[in-house]
Amino acid sequence: MTNKIRVRIAPSPTGALHIGTARSALFNYLFAKKNKGVFVLRIEDTDLERSDLKWVQDIIEELKWLGIGWQEGPDIDGKYGPYKQSQRLDIYEKYIKKLLNEKKAYYCFCSEDELEAMRQEQMNRGAAPRYNGKCLSLSKEKIKNLLEKNSSSVIRFKIQNKKIKFTDLIRGEIEFDSSLIGDIVIAKDLNTPLYNFAVAVDDYEMEISHVIRGEDHISNTPKQILIQEALDFYQPIYAHLPLILAPDRTKLSKRHNVVSIKDYREQGYLPEAMINFMALLGWNPGTEKEMFTLSSLAKEFSLEKVQKPGAVFNIKKLDFINGFYIREKTIERLTELCLPYLILAKLIEEYSGGYKILETGEEILLVTLQKIIKAYQLRFKKLSEIAELTDFFFKEKLDYKKEILRWQEMGDKDIKDSLLASEKILSKINQSASEWNNKNLEEELINGAERFNIEKGYQENNRGFLLWPLRVALSGKQASASPFEIADILGKEKTLQRIKKALEIVS
RNA sequence: GCUCCUAUCGUCUAGUGGUUAGGACAUCAGCUUCUCAAGCUGGUAACACCGGUUCGACUCCGGUUAGGAGCACCA
Numbered sequence A: 001m002t003n004k005i006r007v008r009i010a011p012s013p014t015g016a017l018h019i020g021t022a023r024s025a026l027f028n029y030l031f032a033k034k035n036k037g038v039f040v041l042r043i044e045d046t047d048l049e050r051s052d053l054k055w056v057q058d059i060i061e062e063l064k065w066l067g068i069g070w071q072e073g074p075d076i077d078g079k080y081g082p083y084k085q086s087q088r089l090d091i092y093e094k095y096i097k098k099l100l101n102e103k104k105a106y107y108c109f110c111s112e113d114e115l116e117a118m119r120q121e122q123m124n125r126g127a128a129p130r131y132n133g134k135c136l137s138l139s140k141e142k143i144k145n146l147l148e149k150n151s152s153s154v155i156r157f158k159i160q161n162k163k164i165k166f167t168d169l170i171r172g173e174i175e176f177d178s179s180l181i182g183d184i185v186i187a188k189d190l191n192t193p194l195y196n197f198a199v200a201v202d203d204y205e206m207e208i209s210h211v212i213r214g215e216d217h218i219s220n221t222p223k224q225i226l227i228q229e230a231l232d233f234y235q236p237i238y239a240h241l242p243l244i245l246a247p248d249r250t251k252l253s254k255r256h257n258v259v260s261i262k263d264y265r266e267q268g269y270l271p272e273a274m275i276n277f278m279a280l281l282g283w284n285p286g287t288e289k290e291m292f293t294l295s296s297l298a299k300e301f302s303l304e305k306v307q308k309p310g311a312v313f314n315i316k317k318l319d320f321i322n323g324f325y326i327r328e329k330t331i332e333r334l335t336e337l338c339l340p341y342l343i344l345a346k347l348i349e350e351y352s353g354g355y356k357i358l359e360t361g362e363e364i365l366l367v368t369l370q371k372i373i374k375a376y377q378l379r380f381k382k383l384s385e386i387a388e389l390t391d392f393f394f395k396e397k398l399d400y401k402k403e404i405l406r407w408q409e410m411g412d413k414d415i416k417d418s419l420l421a422s423e424k425i426l427s428k429i430n431q432s433a434s435e436w437n438n439k440n441l442e443e444e445l446i447n448g449a450e451r452f453n454i455e456k457g458y459q460e461n462n463r464g465f466l467l468w469p470l471r472v473a474l475s476g477k478q479a480s481a482s483p484f485e486i487a488d489i490l491g492k493e494k495t496l497q498r499i500k501k502a503l504e505i506v507s
Numbered sequence B: 001g002c003u004c005c006u007a008u009c010g011u012c013u014a015g016u017g018g019u020u021a022g023g024a025c026a027u028c029a030g031c032u033u034c035u036c037a038a039g040c041u042g043g044u045a046a047c048a049c050c051g052g053u054u055c056g057a058c059u060c061c062g063g064u065u066a067g068g069a070g071c072a073c074c075a
Helices: A019-034 A053-066 A089-101 A112-124 A140-148 A195-205 A215-230 A261-266 A271-280 A294-300 A315-328 A331-344 A366-376 A383-393 A412-427 A438-456 A464-475 A483-490 A492-506
Strands: A006-009 A038-041 A105-108 A154-157 A163-168 A172-177 A184-189 A210-214 A237-241 A348-351 A354-357
Touching: A006 A019, A006 A210, A019 A038, A019 A053, A019 A210, A019 A237, A019 A261, A019 A271, A019 A294, A038 A053, A053 A261, A053 A271, A089 A105, A089 A154, A089 A184, A089 A195, A105 A140, A154 A215, A163 A215, A163 A237, A172 A215, A184 A195, A195 A215, A210 A215, A215 A237, A261 A271, A271 A294, A271 A315, A331 A348, A331 A366, A331 A383, A354 A366, A366 A383, A366 A483, A383 A483, A412 A438, A412 A464, A412 A492, A438 A464, A438 A483, A464 A483, A464 A492, A483 A492
Parallel strands: A006 A038, A210 A237
Antiparallel strands: A105 A154, A154 A184, A163 A172, A348 A354
16 A cells, blocks of 8 residues: 555446535545545446446536546546456456455355345344355355356355454544354355455555545445455545435435436536535534635545534525525626526527527527626526526516506506606617616616606605516516616617506506 | 444534534524615524533533434445
8 A cells, every 4th residue: 555645436327426426526535635645536337237338427527517526537547457347357356266265255055035034034033134154164066066057156255253443534433243244245256246345356456545435334344344354455544424414314315305416507506506515514614614615625624524423405505505606607607607598498599609589589699698697696596597587588478467567555547657657768768878778777767766756746765666567567577687777688679668568468 | 123323503513621602504683675686784593311520511421312324146
């Protein structure tokens, strides 16, 4: 073993990258960065039945999206050989044979039914279910015979009865009694290794110094340690991370929760937010600082500050953090990020280098799109929300009830008067950049609102009598950006059209 | 059932024998305000329980209770 810090994550490609795996990756990555070590990505695809190349792609894509890079692993040559277990079969075979020769492992011909019955009987007795060692003393001839007959068999590892102690960087000393474990299956045959065995071999072969993984692996650790000892391997240092929990405090599962990073990305969560949020789940800097970029985390991270108890996944906090990073974006970048969602919602489409409104086919300039996004930058938490919030900019016909045009105790006649007053003010303003802009529109309309209130005998500073019906007429919504921003973006013609429509609706 | 792990506001957490138990999200109120946000100000809200140790325990020890994870020819 070198003195170098070498860590890894070892996902199995049996599904989309899970948020728990992503957080393990983050913590390993940060630990490596902090200690100038190496972060390895190893693909654990020993289970060919369940593994699929498309999930390897997903793991790679999503880790890259998060900004978590590896120094050794897929796409990158390494001196430790291939990083997919299915390409390392000869390595495992060598060690399986070694264990077999040294009588530390043996063939087992018990049927699954037999094993199931054994387990049941032990459970009923209140004992820990474990293999009873039936095939341990089979004679050489008998084994040879059965193997030649192609009887189905597996290879078991002989568990030494002893106390196994190891130090966990997060939890301290952990002790297991190996007599409770029973001889585990380490391979189905010489070419089909199983998890606990493959992990022990790979961690050794890849010179992994620290194994940082989820708490759900604690009970695998003694098995792996025993295999390491039998093979005369060094023992890596362990650190078991607290689990990410669902609101009911059980392990986050695909069945009841959104767990894949891909889904969060598609919902419009930013990688910065995911990283910041995942880091805070089970770790804190010991200060009151909570907002972190990946690189600031790499400086401040330490395993000593990792929590012991599991952490409940709080989506509201993720939303808050995501909103924070949305507000941090430049408007150019944020618009770029939002565009796909507007396209997906069939509001706009891309054409020869520009964009057009899908419904009317009219061109919409990038600067206009940026104005729209800017008007909503403070108003959304997930990118996917942008379409519903801003759809009225791209629609000809607004669909709303007359009732929502009403501000406080206004009668229908009052609403009409209000809209007519707005119309009068706005038609006097020229559609030119120097006049028809947010600032000037605001000035004119606020002055107008005061005049309108005096005229109608309303309370003077209650601008809603003019502004509310106007804003609803332009947006069709009870909640939206200001009428000034909207009118500015819509332009004079559409603004006046929408006021006319509203007047029709009141009548 | 067995093994292991865990226990501070609803949630994420600070705290390492003496604190008005701090922060963040959420929540509530106020300010701002045409609305919704954002922002600012303030409020409500926690040491699971029982024993020790100690002049003194959220903090150390033991137990109880509760929760979780693991117990495959999956990883």
